[in-house]
Amino acid sequence: MEMLGLKCLRSTSISILINGSPSKPFKMGRGHRQGDPLCPFLVIIVAEVLNRMLQKASSLGLIRGLSVGKQSICTSHLQFADDTLIFSEAEEPYIFMIQKILIGFQALSGLVVNYKKSGLIILGKDDSWAQRMANMTGCLLVELPVKYLGIPLGANMRKLSHGSV
Numbered sequence: 001m002e003m004l005g006l007k008c009l010r011s012t013s014i015s016i017l018i019n020g021s022p023s024k025p026f027k028m029g030r031g032h033r034q035g036d037p038l039c040p041f042l043v044i045i046v047a048e049v050l051n052r053m054l055q056k057a058s059s060l061g062l063i064r065g066l067s068v069g070k071q072s073i074c075t076s077h078l079q080f081a082d083d084t085l086i087f088s089e090a091e092e093p094y095i096f097m098i099q100k101i102l103i104g105f106q107a108l109s110g111l112v113v114n115y116k117k118s119g120l121i122i123l124g125k126d127d128s129w130a131q132r133m134a135n136m137t138g139c140l141l142v143e144l145p146v147k148y149l150g151i152p153l154g155a156n157m158r159k160l161s162h163g164s165v
Helices: 004-010 039-059 092-109 128-136 157-161
Strands: 066-068 073-075 077-080 082-088 145-148 151-153
Touching: 039 077, 039 082, 039 092, 092 128
Parallel strands: none
Antiparallel strands: 066 073, 077 082, 145 151
16 A cells, blocks of 8 residues: 555646646656645655754764854754755865765755755855855855845844844
8 A cells, every 4th residue: 555645746647827728637757746735744854854964964073063152052054944054164174064965965855955046155264265165065155144034144133223234
């Protein structure tokens, strides 16, 4: 008996609009349909795999997160649904290891990281080093402040409260 989750994925058929008229329905080869009730659970399960990979790498010292707050809590990553922020010291071996972890994650999950939509923010290094890391990872080089999920990161909150950045 086929598992319910696989049946939902394999039994999907869709049609598309061509010049305003629906095409003949066809079977989906892979993936899930929009609005699928299993989708949020699948996202959580897959995100947990990446979470565990990053935690393990951090505990082994393969990547080094950033110390945050008065208690110096080491943070290597934050996740929200299918978004992940990865924090690292700006050193080439750590950035290279993060890239290897993401490649491993892609191989395990079958998902593909869209590096063209991924941003790399580098602090404390010169522009040529930062550009070299962006080229190595395939990510866009981004400068602070940025908005993430509608929240300004790296912005002076006092200036924001007065309407300027």
